[in-house]
Amino acid sequence: MSMDRKDKAQPDCDVVVVGSGFAGIYALWQARQRGFSVRGFERASDVGGTWYWNAYPGARCDVESYNYAFFFDNDIVRDWDWSDACAEQGEIQRYLRFVAERCDVLKDIAFDTKVLSAIYDEDTGLWSLRTSAGETVVCRYAVLAIGALSDPKAPDIEGVDDFAGEAYYTSSWPRDGSVDLRGKRVGVIGTGSSGVQAIPEVAKVASEVYVFQRTANYVTPVRSGPMDSNVVARLREDPQAVRRAFRESYGGHVPLEMGEERFVELDAAGREQALQRAWAGKYIELAFRDAHLPEANAAISDFIRQRMREQVDDPWTADHLVPWDHPYGGKRPCMSNVYLQTFNLPHVHLIALGETPIERIVAGGIRTTAETIPLDVIVYATGFDAISGPVFAMDIVGVGQRSMKDAWVDGPMNYLGTMVHGFPNLFLPSSALSPSVLSNMATLAEQQVDFIFDTIEWLDAHGRPGLHPLPESQEHWRAETLRFAERRPGALTTKSWYSGANVPGKPRVFMVYCGGFKRYNETCYGELEKGFPGYELLETPRRELRSR
Template sequence: MTPPTDSGPTDSGPGARPDKDVNTVDTHTRDVDAVVIGAGISGLYAVYKLRARGMSVHGFESAAGVGGTWFHNRYPGARCDVESIDYSYSFDEDLQQEWTWSERFATQEEILAYLEHVADRHDLRSAFEFLTRVVSTVYDEDSGLWTVTTDTGRSVTARFCIMATGVLSATNRPDIPGRDSFTGESYHTGEWPHDPVDFAGKRVGVIGTGSSGIQSIPVIAQEAEQVVVFQRSPNYSIPAGNRPLSDDEQIAEVKATYPERRRLARLSGGGTPFTPYPKGAMEVDEAERRRVYDEWWQRGGYLFAKAFPDQTASIEANDSAREYVESKIRDMVNDPKIADQLIPTDHPIGTKRIVTDDGYFEAFNRDNVALVNLRRTPIAEITADGVRTSDSHYPLDMLIFATGFDAMTGALSRIDIRGRNGRTLREEWAAGPRTYLGLASHGFPNMFFMVGAGSPSVLANMVLMAEQQVDWISDCLDHLDEHNARSIEAGEQAVDEWGAECNEKAAGTLFPSANSWYMGANIPGKPRVFMPYIGGFANYGNICAEVAAAGYKGFDIVGVEGA
């Protein structure tokens, strides 16, 4: 087997650690020190940080370029729901000062351009093989190495394996009868083509009203002859209040105050510099409550769920937020009967991620937009020329599946991951993901999971989340080197206790009452487990720091001789 080409600094090159011999803890040779699977936000930073330690790193990415979620999700209207100035790396201060975002909520195109710029700035592309999908990672206990095999037949051995596979990357196409019989144009929002899609003069059907559906429908409606929205579960959505960031004075102020903004973000529950009102929703009078809701409505999008600290824990507080938003929806939609169908009745507000939109509810005031309520008239089949429900047939030229992802664990379950004794990760996680701190799983030494189940993950700013975890992993590897250790693995008791902690935290909220993708409810047969850690970004960071300070308490660390 031919080893990979140079994948970063060697021990004698830039970024090397002269006091470290990368082979001291191995009894067998390896191709590289670490393999990173995925070239999204966390994968790029992992390569940067591991190379800075003097490690040789090789990456694999199934797409043709960097960007992860932002490479694939090119659907019309795709934007991030975290403000641009926060949804960015903090590790490179010069980058923070040099890069200027054009809008408050960046488009997919701008976010991808930013990630490509970061990759080029730090020569991160050179670590990756693109258009290469990992099919298996197998651990050999004798050598202490992982063998990573791809769909191209390539195999690479490494001491460490970093699973930066993304939590919103495994697309979900529901198994609807006749799904593949449609002869018109067919797309999934999570696998959008790179070439422009022309909607002009076409009858377009959109299945799904999650984030991608809600963001794309208003844009498509501006061009299409007709848009038919097939809605099973309505979602709460709040206007983004997006605006250009063209005020030089404002931009200069943001850049000057970045250190404080980042400090506040790291002390927060969600990785952004916002904190809820200091009292519970029902501890203030109606006038004050409305003032607070007005303030957070103006901030836009999912942040509304954080207006009061008890908003997703107390049903009474939640009802006050729900009633506020429902009145706003009725104000935006002209037809009261349509408004009724667009208002969720199956979950407390915020227990599914509130969508950030730009003109979604107003789109239903257009003559060319129709709503089909699948609760009343479910889809019977997809035909060659449209969609047939229980009472009508809708002829279409184009069909768009805005049906989301097998979130959190889907990308990992599509790889054959085998740890000690041939135990597969699919077996280990058959009843739901089992991790310690979301970072590691018992039976899988020297394997780390990025921004996934058991961590704040999608409940926090994913960029700072990635930095937090990669920095922790880097410090952990320093600890292994200092103690001449061979491997680190989550202890079984620690996994059990962390799972109980995550479940207890979730049970203290209203989140488990919603059939959300946080619970795996959108995937038939998937265990119903609330997958993120809901205790907050700052709390999670403190817990991880305490574990490290206690000598990586809860982890089993094995020395060269197996001691």
């Protein structure tokens, strides 16, 4: 809609929230709880964010359900019963719908509506967001809860449009049940988390399955089945104590199990026993108290490789499914109890692209340097343009008409993972240089949204119209992110989507803060307690403290 200058000086609402996953739902609720007027926009037809779109067969979370959940409301914790220790996609999406209904935020969300642009007006200090419905909404604060894994990565393979068969993406799988793979020859490109989960399900019904693997990934056992009722009872006894404990931890959650001994204090026999216990208990990544040490990580990596090879009958296939080129954690590890064994089936074939790369996709299938493989269906499990991709999918323009794409031309720059210099009052939860994908995303959503709205309330209480980080704060934070990444085995030596290596031409910047959730939370609130010394506080008098 068109607006004259007078209209632009008045906001339609205090806050606009884009997205309705974990962070979006909680942000809408927080806005209402604190007395702000708010509107939400969601491009999907329902809440859930990534868990709405990732509806491919086998999709599930590999974090324990009772950790990967909200803890801000005691009744929500106590009233929702998870059916599995690590819930499948449909259950997680139903859970998020349950929370949205309980918090009464559905009325604030315009579904099937994409936000196309967000433009900052320096004269008024307001943001104008234009939607796919043709509406422009003006607000004081914009919260882009668009997630880290929401912008699908297009396959960088020649001939994608030439294929005459069916093609599907794990990142946007049809939800209407129309996909029928029974008796068909199916090629799956990609062996990250989505591929590892989907391939065993595809193999149950397809006549032939060809798995096109660029790089091998670690695959370890995942918890499954009902949760221990005693564990559930302890979590429900005092949810707020659990919430506080999560924020005091390294990863934003309290592991159900972990090793009791330190690698450096054990002899060879003791280390082997600890690794065996951890594998059986499905906590191999935390086999030792000091599992973060390079020497402990190397032992864990070697142990996982050995266990992986033992599950695959064919020596060539086993050898090619094992990740020899990076340590455990260098890439996003995968979890499955059935993936490796799937390759023992006679109709499942591994195509190692390191030896026989794809030349192009043709009408009848996929042509490699060795052969043309006839296919009826191609499944692209090629992942996402992670972390920065969702931000670039929107036209964001800040101070001096500078776009976010220009500000991040050399890779993401921000302070505390939530705000960017030159984009006042624009908040980016779950974005770059925050704990994001290396933490419990549910805990992170609560922590960042709390910090965002505590910041907004501070600004109102002190009569300030807004703030944005100082350039030197961003430089410091990027250096801190790099400093902690250097301590993480494989973080800076492995090609992964953590650093954008999966997208040709994308700047190689490690995008995840590895300093631990406790340190991150304390750094955020240290800024608030000291009056935001790392930010520029805007001086323009506020014309209106609330929307019309």
